Amino acid sequence: MGSEEVSNKQVIFKDYVVGVPKESDMELITSKIILKVPEDSTGILLKNLYLSCDPYMSGRMRKNRGPTYVETFQPGSPITGFGVVKVVDSRHPNFKTGDLLWGMTGWEEYSLISSPSPDMFFKIEHTDVPLSYYTGILGMPGITAYGGFYELASPKKGDRVYVSAASGAVGQIVGQLAKLTGCYVVGSAGSKEKVDLLKSKFGFDEAFNYKEEEDLDAALKRYFPEGIDIYFENVGGKMLEAVLSNMRVKGRIAVCGMISQYNLEQPEGVHNLFHITTKRIRMEGFIAREYYHLYPKYLEMILPNIKEGKISYVEDVAEGLESAPSALIGLYSGRNVGKQLVVVARD
Template sequence: MMATATNKQVVLKGYVDGTPKETDLELKQSILSSLTAPEGSSALLVKNLFLSCDPYMFRRMRQFYGSYIPPFVPGQPIEGFGVARVIDSDDPEFQPGDLISGTTRWEEYSLIRKHEQLRKIDPQLDVPLSYHLGLLGMPGFTAHAGFYEVCSPRKGETVLVSAASGAVGQLVGQLARLHGCYVVGSAGSSKKVDLLKNKLKFDEAFNYKDERDLNAALKRYFPQGIDIYFDNVGGEMLDAALLNMRMNGRIAVCGMVSQHGHSDPRGIHNLYNLISKRVKMQGFLQSDYLNLFPKFVDHVVDHYRKGNITYIEDLSEGLESAPAAFIGLLSGKNVGKQVICVARE
């Protein structure tokens, strides 16, 4: 006789048209007939510990198939990156008790299959487990790949980072500082600005909501212009940055959270500066650089152990808190990387 288990889930009610709301998600309880990975399935039955809230996920709430990732399935728990413990395994590479990070679902227990980004967590690493969703996870690797591979930084260059205290931005800024760059972060509250300047060691930071004229703000912080803009937001900040790029500047287009996958309602008006300043603007996804992942982990863990890098998380307790925490990303309620703690072990 197999033991059944209840399984709380966060489910997408239906596809979203406008701005996603908390009520587009609902908590459900389902029943698992057993906590086992079926024989022949090559799958893992895992207990989810930490779940990641990431802006790209908003696009999956819309019925749009033209993106690099298909939409969520209504009525099903949503998918996302997570850290989990293997309970049962039909894959010989994984054993019960193993800790893994990779794509899982927003529920207590998931049956998952091996995939490109599913990794066994090395217990020797000795970093907080949740960091595998941020500093050592997809956002951290996005920062690493984007900064080193797309921005081609040189010592002494000037760097602007938007959404600078977010999951990606905070690491970009710290890597840039360690590389010998001058780094300015933009964020949406005085608390975040304070963290950027005092905890994350950015050279300067400002609250874009306090600036009536973003162009003037950028001229103040970059009197000689911007060599590298690591763009996490698109929209008006991108337009203002275009006006302030230096000759041969680079723009890494990493996210457009201000548009969350919709076309930009306001439009970008200053692309002409790409010509006059010979600027390269490049979109990228971390998944194209996975061969660099081991190097990234070594590099970041080394700096973390030496105290050169810190990482700020916004930890939300319990699956019940997940919808509010996730939707809060849209308005920047989170301070640092937003993570849901489903269970501690």
């Protein structure tokens, strides 16, 4: 493409938020960018193809937050997140023009990454599956599901598994991995459409709409009369409280996220934690990058299952960079059905 100057749409983070983020906390601007990496740089210039909307991103919009594993967005700068990209120009020895990658990029049409760190991008070697899958089942959510379920929860055939936010980017994968392992699997979601999806598309044994349940404890007793062996935690708050009452002795809770708590100024307390002691429950949090070293092993397992139709994946696709703020905010009211992503360009 030479060193031509082109326009570059960007989604800019305006200022730190309090409470639930809004679309108006972001704005779409158009700037200019030269399609060439500066000669004194070891950077890469990327064309962004697909962007991932993930629940943890609201935490990056807050100035005063507790312990965290990812930096806060900078007001006046583009939002950043996981995405699928194509290398337009490179002065980095590990990347060449035309490479397809997934990793951390900007919410803009083109991103200049001045010094990519070793674990910032993964090369996409398999293009006989949809490229968009690398925002989800073949990207960060996939390795999250794989590491959290297999490495942390240690499933075995016959285990009773409960997954909250089960139709989301990670939950739908966990439920299907559990079925492949020979587990009994129940998921919860927030609409009839999502509940139907869990049973008809993803093969969950049972599913329920948590919004229709007046008593979550009673709902879990209905689906798990003998208790829960593994809980894959995506929600927190009252859901976690109900689960603790229904865990079996030596149960495992893999804490992936707690979306019900992300936008509260005062997080809810959980009042029955002593179950952890009496039932000898192992409850452990984790983050995806702890399992990045398992990515090749994960691909080896998951790709054949996708190609043979043994694992399905549902995406909620928003078209155009201008739709990105709405797509992200929709996560916090459960508007998305499946993995939320944004198409910036298809090539």
